[in-house]
Amino acid sequence: MPAYTASAPGKVILFGEHAVVYGQPAIAVPVLDVQAKAIIRARPTGEGINLIAPEISLHNQYKHLPLDDAIALAIRLTLDQLKVPELPACTLIISSTIPLAAGLGSGAAVSVAIIRAVSRFLGHLLPDETVNKLAFEVEKLHHGTPSGIDNTVITFSKPVYFVKGEPIAMLEIKLPFMLVIGDTGVICPTSVTVRDVRAAYDADPGRYETYFDLCGRIAGKAASSIRDKRNPALGPLMNDNHQVLQQIGVSSPELDTLVDAARNAGALGAKLSGGGRGGNMIALVEPHTAENVAAALREAGAVNTIITTVR
Numbered sequence: 001m002p003a004y005t006a007s008a009p010g011k012v013i014l015f016g017e018h019a020v021v022y023g024q025p026a027i028a029v030p031v032l033d034v035q036a037k038a039i040i041r042a043r044p045t046g047e048g049i050n051l052i053a054p055e056i057s058l059h060n061q062y063k064h065l066p067l068d069d070a071i072a073l074a075i076r077l078t079l080d081q082l083k084v085p086e087l088p089a090c091t092l093i094i095s096s097t098i099p100l101a102a103g104l105g106s107g108a109a110v111s112v113a114i115i116r117a118v119s120r121f122l123g124h125l126l127p128d129e130t131v132n133k134l135a136f137e138v139e140k141l142h143h144g145t146p147s148g149i150d151n152t153v154i155t156f157s158k159p160v161y162f163v164k165g166e167p168i169a170m171l172e173i174k175l176p177f178m179l180v181i182g183d184t185g186v187i188c189p190t191s192v193t194v195r196d197v198r199a200a201y202d203a204d205p206g207r208y209e210t211y212f213d214l215c216g217r218i219a220g221k222a223a224s225s226i227r228d229k230r231n232p233a234l235g236p237l238m239n240d241n242h243q244v245l246q247q248i249g250v251s252s253p254e255l256d257t258l259v260d261a262a263r264n265a266g267a268l269g270a271k272l273s274g275g276g277r278g279g280n281m282i283a284l285v286e287p288h289t290a291e292n293v294a295a296a297l298r299e300a301g302a303v304n305t306i307i308t309t310v311r
């Protein structure tokens with residue numbers, strides 16, 4: 001029996017998380033060093049879809065999953081899109097090296113991998129635009145009011161300059177640069193921070209508009225720096241963005257510790273990335289400081305570090 005495999009990368013938000021939910025621009029890049037993968041294989045006997053996802057201890061039949069399960073929703077949306085009522089008997093294995101609930105886009109990457117694998121299995125590989133649209137629907141389940149940036153950067157696997165509701169704009173990285181990603185090991189679902197930011201915004205819209213506006217302006221300056229090949233300028237902009245995110249209320253002692261450690265070890269700048277309150281931070285480094293910064297992050301408590309080149 002042939003097996004159909006699809007994968008999707010992780011991502012980091014370089015600039016503009018949270019503010020992007022409120023219409024400000026943000027920049028995200030794929031992280032190819034971590035991947036979600038879906039493998040689907042027909043079974044000659046039996047019926048239904050067997051689901052196996054070792055990282056989340058899932059071993060179940062599709063039909064037994066609750067309606068609000070993200071994996072079940074990704075499958076159902078794909079079947080609906082292709083107007084196929086049911087899949088032939090098969091086994092779908094989902095695996096991922098992307099840490100869960102850590103701001104690296106694990107949920108969106110799993111959705112994209114499933115949608116691609118199932119559509120390939122049915123002989124109708126969906127175009128990226130449709131994959132992106134379906135993955136966005138699953139994102140809504142994960143965290144209510146997503147901007148759509150995660151599913152977009154992951155589906156297209158390219159850096160994006162993203163503004164909610166506007167046509168997708170890729171951001172060409174003319175001069176590659178290096179990041180160190182440090183994981184606090186603290187799990188915090190994006191749904192929690194997005195909800196808390198919404199509550200804080202509702203309580204004081206004027207103050208939060210000012211914060212979001214600042215984030216948007218920082219993202220705009222960062223995009224110009226990238227376009228003009230002024231990569232070192234991204235460092236201070238990351239520091240500025242982190243400061244606003246602290247004011248927004250989505251940093252944490254663990255994130256601040258890692259951000260400080262990266263800067264002290266020679267990073268050009270550092271900030272939290274993604275939903276915050278835990279998960280990952282990023283630091284802009286030069287090739288000769290990357291290992292030092294990664295070591296300093298681990299020393300300061302990071303449970304994992306990734307050195308990656310953005311291109």
Ligand code: MEV
Nearest residue numbers: 017018146147148274275
């Ligand atoms: C999550 O990666 C980024 C957030 O801005 C949420 C979103 O854009 O949907 C926190």
